[in-house]
Amino acid sequence: QRTASGRLRIAIQKSGRLSDESQALLKRCGLKLNLRDQRLMSHVENLPIDILRVRDDDIPGLVMDGVVDLGFIGENVLEEERLEREARGQEAAFKPLRRLDFGGCRLSLAVPEDFEYAGADSLTDCRIATSYPNLLRRYLNEKGVPFKSCMLKGSVEVAPRAGLADAICDLVSTGATLEANGLKEVEVMFRSMATLIQAPQPLDPERQALIDKLMVRVNGVIQAKE
Numbered sequence: 060q061r062t063a064s065g066r067l068r069i070a071i072q073k074s075g076r077l078s079d080e081s082q083a084l085l086k087r088c089g090l091k092l093n094l095r096d097q098r099l100m101s102h103v104e105n106l107p108i109d110i111l112r113v114r115d116d117d118i119p120g121l122v123m124d125g126v127v128d129l130g131f132i133g134e135n136v137l138e139e140e141r142l143e144r145e146a147r148g149q150e151a152a153f154k155p156l157r158r159l160d161f162g163g164c165r166l167s168l169a170v171p172e173d174f175e176y177a178g179a180d181s182l183t184d185c186r187i188a189t190s191y192p193n194l195l196r197r198y199l200n201e202k203g204v205p206f207k208s209c210m211l212k213g214s215v216e217v218a219p220r221a222g223l224a225d226a227i228c229d230l231v232s233t234g235a236t237l238e239a240n241g242l243k244e245v246e247v248m249f250r251s252m253a254t255l256i257q258a259p260q261p262l263d264p265e266r267q268a269l270i271d272k273l274m275v276r277v278n279g280v281i282q283a284k285e
């Protein structure tokens with residue numbers, strides 16, 4: 060049960076590729092953020108809102124479980140968590156509010172430069188390193204390609220050279236990391252942006268009204284940039 064504080068809770072990434080722009084968007088929406096210290100939870104000075112700063116991987120679950128009301132998250136992490144929960148028979152609902160204008164990247168398959176790639180079938184029985192096992196499984200199962208996965212939370216791009224895997228499934232933005240590791244991108248599986256999501260449970264009218272007001276501002280801020 061929610062505590063009676065009545066404050067809206069918003070989760071953002073503590074430090075990483077989404078943090079600066081999530082904070083900047085909230086500031087442009089008129090929130091006076093006070094995030095100087097390392098605290099997990101900070102009060103917004105001018106509105107009944109608390110900001111929770113966590114690892115991005117924790118954000119979809121916090122929203123789906125209703126621990127926080129809103130979350131800023133990459134669609135790649137959100138979709139991976141949704142599939143993971145679905146596979147475990149857990150609740151995975153959330154309300155999509157708005158796709159944002161930052162955090163763009165793609166989840167792609169990549170193979171060593173000298174790999175003779177002629178479509179997904181070329182990956183038959185290959186071992187593929189990834190931090191996104193559920194998205195990878197969905198993609199290759201749909202294509203009917205059997206494969207073995209190798210779960211790595213980091214350094215995925217060095218797995219082929221280290222002899223741990225034949226291919227990788229990883230995020231790409233410029234492609235410089237792939238190139239630096241002698242890999243070529245052969246298949247784009249998923250295009251991702253940062254997105255704003257809400258917990259599935261109905262909220263009290265005051266907090267819902269605050270979210271509605273915030274969304275008008277978010278739309279205004281993003282449209283003003285276009």
Ligand code: PRT
Pocket residue numbers: 072073074075076077113114115116132133134135136162163164216229230231232233234235236237251252253
């Ligand atoms: O500590 P925490 O768990 O919160 O952060 P994290 O290390 O898991 O995530 P972080 O901050 O690296 O990324 C957060 C989100 O940013 C991702 O989930 C994506 O939604 C988005 N994003 C956008 C990216 C990239 N672009 C990106 N380029 N996330 C990661 N990368 C990686 C990529 O995998 C590659 O290894 O950056 C490297 C450089 O990419 P190139 O292609 O430009 O060389």
Ligand code: ZN
Pocket residue numbers: 114115116
């Ligand atoms: Zn993470």
